[in-house]
Amino acid sequence: MAEPQENGIVETAGHEPARVAVWARKSTVIGLSVVVALLAFGSTTQTWIDAEVQGAAVRTAHVTIQGSKAATAVTALALVGLAGVLAAAVAGRLGRIVASVVVVLAGFGIASACIAVIADPRGAADSSIAKATGVSGGAATTALTWFPVGATVAGVLLALCGVLALVASRRWPTRTKYDAGSRTSRGAGQGDGSGGESEAEAPASRVDEIEGWDRLTRGDDPTR
CATH class of the missing domain: 1.20.140 (Butyryl-CoA Dehydrogenase, subunit A; domain 3)
Incomplete structure (x- = not known):
């Protein structure tokens, strides 16, 4: 449409x-x-x-x-x-x-x-x-x-x-809260020629963030 x-x-x-x-x-x-x-x-x-x-x-x-x-x-x-x-x-x-x-x-x-x-x-x-x-x-x-x-x-x-x-x-255009995210994803896929890599990086970054919090709770410094 x-x-x-x-x-x-x-x-x-x-x-x-x-x-x-x-x-x-x-x-x-x-x-x-x-x-x-x-x-x-x-x-x-x-x-x-x-x-x-x-x-x-x-x-x-x-x-x-x-x-x-x-x-x-x-x-x-x-x-x-x-x-x-x-x-x-x-x-x-x-x-x-x-x-x-x-x-x-x-x-x-x-x-x-x-x-x-x-x-x-x-x-x-x-x-x-x-x-x-x-x-x-x-x-x-x-x-x-x-x-x-x-x-x-x-x-x-x-x-x-x-x-x-x-x-x-x-x-007229209809904007929703999902528009910005979808357009950003499309832009990232077009910029590097591969949308799959961008989608793979997002879960990886979330995993790293969770691991960092786990290390902090154990008293470790995640930046080392």
Whole structure:
């Protein structure tokens, strides 16, 4: 079975190595997903809604509402998506599937929360207006900035990155604790032209080590 390597090359038994497409490489998918998740998170630190409040009793007439206040779920979902992306980068095959699904759901959740703000900016700004002015339910006009739209696009892109990870992760290398030992053994066999000698040296070294410990317990110096 083909075994993808970190450099984007798939080893095929009895055939020349096949190169993995750029779009399917782990570095490409993970890097793009991280950027999109960070963009969604960063957008919540910016002003999403500008509100002008009418009334003589208000403490302030102009209120700006950040994305983290207008759509609190977006901040949390962006972090969930980022965590899912990082988990997909280090997980095994099954873990990658689970992590990629989490990324897809987080992306759709971000987009849905942003669309709710765009559809009803006054409703999203009510609690912030009441806290800033001391008046609840007063007359106010609201205006959206472009950040909710940008966050919506970022959420959709994050969901698409999760789908891309589901498809591309089948081509990614899977490392286990046995990989390093097997590759070292292969490298030693290729270096001296005989893998049998390397395999014979390992048991011999273990025997020498055991004999050395036995001599120490008898009070002898094994280095002599």
